[in-house]
Each structure stands twice: as C-alpha cells, then as structure tokens.
Amino acid sequence: MDFNIYDFTSFTTWVHNALTSSMSPGWAMFVELAIVGVVFIAFYAVIGLYLVYAERKVCALIQNRKGPNRVGPFGLLQTIADLFKLLMKELIYIKNADKFLFNLAPFIVIIASFMAIAALPFAKGLHAIDLNIGIFYLFAVSSLGVIGILLAGWSSNSKYSLIGAIRSGAQVVSYELSVGLALLSIVIFSGSMQLSTIVESQANGWWIIKGHIPAIISFLIFLVASTAETNRGPFDLAEAESELTAGFHTEYSGIKFAFFFLAEYMNMFIVAAIAATVFLGGWMPFHIPGLDGMNHVMDYIPPFVWFMGKTAFIIFIMMWFKWTFPRLRIDQLLKLEWKYLLPLNLMNIVLIAFIVLMGWYIK
Amino acid sequence: MNIFKYFGEVFGAIRSLWAGMRVTGYYSIRPGKVVTQKYPENRKKLIIAERFKGEVIMTHDANNQHSCNGCGICEMNCPNGSIEIISNKITNAEGKSERVIDKHIYHLSMCTFCSLCIKTCPSNSITWGHDFEHAVFDRNKLTKVLNQPGSSIRKEIKEVKETKEA
Numbered sequence A: 001m002d003f004n005i006y007d008f009t010s011f012t013t014w015v016h017n018a019l020t021s022s023m024s025p026g027w028a029m030f031v032e033l034a035i036v037g038v039v040f041i042a043f044y045a046v047i048g049l050y051l052v053y054a055e056r057k058v059c060a061l062i063q064n065r066k067g068p069n070r071v072g073p074f075g076l077l078q079t080i081a082d083l084f085k086l087l088m089k090e091l092i093y094i095k096n097a098d099k100f101l102f103n104l105a106p107f108i109v110i111i112a113s114f115m116a117i118a119a120l121p122f123a124k125g126l127h128a129i130d131l132n133i134g135i136f137y138l139f140a141v142s143s144l145g146v147i148g149i150l151l152a153g154w155s156s157n158s159k160y161s162l163i164g165a166i167r168s169g170a171q172v173v174s175y176e177l178s179v180g181l182a183l184l185s186i187v188i189f190s191g192s193m194q195l196s197t198i199v200e201s202q203a204n205g206w207w208i209i210k211g212h213i214p215a216i217i218s219f220l221i222f223l224v225a226s227t228a229e230t231n232r233g234p235f236d237l238a239e240a241e242s243e244l245t246a247g248f249h250t251e252y253s254g255i256k257f258a259f260f261f262l263a264e265y266m267n268m269f270i271v272a273a274i275a276a277t278v279f280l281g282g283w284m285p286f287h288i289p290g291l292d293g294m295n296h297v298m299d300y301i302p303p304f305v306w307f308m309g310k311t312a313f314i315i316f317i318m319m320w321f322k323w324t325f326p327r328l329r330i331d332q333l334l335k336l337e338w339k340y341l342l343p344l345n346l347m348n349i350v351l352i353a354f355i356v357l358m359g360w361y362i363k
Numbered sequence B: 001m002n003i004f005k006y007f008g009e010v011f012g013a014i015r016s017l018w019a020g021m022r023v024t025g026y027y028s029i030r031p032g033k034v035v036t037q038k039y040p041e042n043r044k045k046l047i048i049a050e051r052f053k054g055e056v057i058m059t060h061d062a063n064n065q066h067s068c069n070g071c072g073i074c075e076m077n078c079p080n081g082s083i084e085i086i087s088n089k090i091t092n093a094e095g096k097s098e099r100v101i102d103k104h105i106y107h108l109s110m111c112t113f114c115s116l117c118i119k120t121c122p123s124n125s126i127t128w129g130h131d132f133e134h135a136v137f138d139r140n141k142l143t144k145v146l147n148q149p150g151s152s153i154r155k156e157i158k159e160v161k162e163t164k165e166a
Helices: A009-022 A025-062 A078-088 A099-118 A134-142 A145-155 A159-190 A195-200 A212-229 A254-278 A292-300 A303-322 A330-358 B003-028 B073-077 B116-120 B157-165
Strands: B055-058 B083-091 B097-107 B126-129 B143-145
Touching (some): A009 A025, A025 A254, A025 A303, A099 A134, A099 A145, A134 A159, A134 A254, A145 A254, A159 A195, A159 A212, A159 A330, A195 A254, A212 A303, B073 B083, B116 B126
Antiparallel strands (some): B055 B126
C-alpha cells in the first residue's frame, strides 16, 4: 500500500483493488458505498457539531462574551452534550399533523446536504464521485433541501411552520438564481463544470486572483446569496424567532429538531466548501508564479488542510456577518435579490464573457 | 431610477456594511475586551460595580456604632413592607426620654431593590451592600437584623449629614 497525504488517488485505487481481488465487482461496489457512507456520516456529525460550537464561540467573541467554557476544555464537549440531550428527549407527535410527511421532512433536508458533500473534492483524489457536471449537480441537490423545509412547514399543521416554510421557499427560489450565476462566472473562466478540473485550473493562482474584479464581485454575490439560500442570518426569515417562534421547525422536537439544526450547519459548510473550491482554489496550495521557494513551502502543507482552512475562513466570514447585521424584512429580502444582486450578476456575467473572450485575465 | 443613483446605493451599502463588520471584527480579535467573568473560579477577586444593589445593609463604624435613630421613614416608604423597626424608649444621661432602635429587621425575601428606603433615610445609616450570594435552604434566614448586636447610636448625626451633603 502506498499512502500519501498529498495524493489520495493511489490510496483509493489500492482500496478498490483490494476489494475487487477478494469479492465480485458488484459486492466491491457495495462495500465501497458503505465505507463512503460511514465516513460521511461520521464527518457530518463531527463537522455539524463543531460548527455549532464554532458559531457560539464566534458570536461570543463578537459580543464580548466567553461562550461555552464549562463542558470539557474550552467547552469543546458542549455540543456533544447537547446532542445527547436531544437524543434522549421525547419526540412529540402533533395531533393533526400529516404523520408521514412530518417524519419524512427532516430526512429530506439531511439527504439533500448528504448528496452535496459527495461531490466535494476534499483533496487530490479524495472525493466520493467526480462528476463531469459537478457544479451543476451541487447546484441541483443543494436546492433539494427546500422541499424538506416546505414539507415540514406544510405537514406540521401550524401557522408558524407554514409561514416560515413559504418564506423559505420564496427566498430559496430567488437566491438560487444568484448562486447559480455567481458559480457560472467561474465556469466561464475555467471552461469546465467538473470540480476536479476547476481545482486543477487554479494551480497557478486562485480564480479570485486570476479573475480579478469580476471574480471578486462574483465571490461577494455568492457569499450573500448562499447565506440566504441556507436560511442563515441576516436572511433567517424562515425561522424568525420573534414573529414565528422557530419557523418551519416549530413543531419538531428531539432528534428530528437536531436533524434540521445539523442540516443548517452542514449546508453552511457545503456552501463554504463550494466557495472555497471554486473561488479560492479548493485543495490547491497558494502559489505565486516565479517564487519557487515559497511555492515549495506551500506545497508542504497537505491539500486537505488547505481545503479545510479555506472553508473555515469562509465560514468565519459568514458567521461574522450573521452576528453583525440585523435581519432583513421579507420585502427587503426580495428587493435585494431582484433589484440588486440579479442585475449586477447578469452584468458581471457579460463582463466576464467579454474578459475571457479578450483574454484579459491572468492565464 | 437613475443609473448613477443605483450604483451609488450599491457602493453606499457595501461601505456601511463594511463599517458594521469592522466594529464586530474589532471586538472579535480582542479577547481583552471580554466583560464576562468566570464566576465561581474568580469569586475571590470579583469586580463588582459601585452601584450594584446586593442587599440593604446598615453601616457601622469601628466602635460598632451606627447612625440610625429609628425614625421609621424607611419602614413607611417601603412599598413591600420589607422593613420593620422595633424601637425602645430609654432615658439618656441628661434625664430625657430618647428613642433607640432595638432591631432594624429587613426581609430580603420581600425586597424589590427599589432603593426608596436608602434614598429617603435622613441620617444615611443604611446603604447597598455588594453581597449577592443570597441562596439559603431556609427562608427564615432571609429575614435579617441590620443593626449588629451590642451596637449603639452615634451622637454627631447632624455633622455627618452635613459633610455628606457638602
């Protein structure tokens, strides 16, 4: 076995060969799927829980507080304790709720975010599936989550849930356009929809640097629109505490509530990971052409660390503006999308197409 | 809408949002600005503000003397009846009858910390103490006698009052 933290291709081929040599190809495929599933469930739980912890710490720092600091060193075990509390809580069944849809909704939300992580390239050769339309796929599955939210709102048979779900629907349908167009700008630059090709195209510089002004505009629009798409503050109208108690998950308790809660944080991780992959080079180290000494030092840092570092940076920015800005009203939210982000984005796409046509970007 | 006004709005919005993020960013990278105290660990060196209202206390000087003459204004002003004064009549050295307090009783359990007793005390004998750990297992322990045992009244009340006002 040839294990290398800089290139996982040999490792994954070794696993594949070991499995196919001992069983039929069908079974090998099945075992591989099971391994990937288990790894992703573990990853999902750890990332989801620690993002909740990170959010509480970032929020505390911004508000001059200390944040969780009692359970475990620096409060690191706080969210795990919270999860155990939620696991042991009673699942309350709503009298006139549509039971089947009510139980199904949290799983749809979770499955949508699960499908999205499958396509993310975590390091060289370390992705579950490398589709040639990766961005298109991510874009499609990340918007599936809203079906779960709408079902949760509809089946709860509660006015708060329904209003929250309708708002969420309006919001996701609007902001989907901006997310798609912002990603499209990098598709124009790199000429590919395959995530591994997009990452490879950033070996000599990340798109946010190579694509200069239009790429930065796209990046900012993507940040705003993806925050809105994941229903996070300042766009958290779907669960506006003050007017809708908790929005679409008002009637959920126990582990089903935890599913919505974890899915929200996981969606944040996914959009941050997409932004890191597309705009900040994914697992690609930071290279400046010509400075070979520095490039070698940068190459020494494993790609997985680069990927997680960039994702953490974008997550920090998203938390930063969640805890800075007040929430928008529903009309302001739609005005921001349809009157500002969408026209700017369309202009930006035309500008990028022109720049690529003339070759006015760093190649 | 004018195109210049439109872009002006966009840039104005970005500038004002960035101003807000600068403020929160400033605090997020300065742990020294954190105001939360780790309470049970630092109870020896807690920083408590001067204006903090923990409980009503009666100030006693080094000779175990207080300045309360038992006039009962605090008792009358208290909206919840948290204060009861039991006073005695004694005959002083000059042969005159004089009122002294036997017990200044304060029911912490009924107090709303409105400060009316302290504001209206003519001789400034009661004030706010900074003790806040009031949890007890028996509610009778919340009834406190404010004058210390064996304490007596200080004679130069008038002077104290004047210096305090000046």
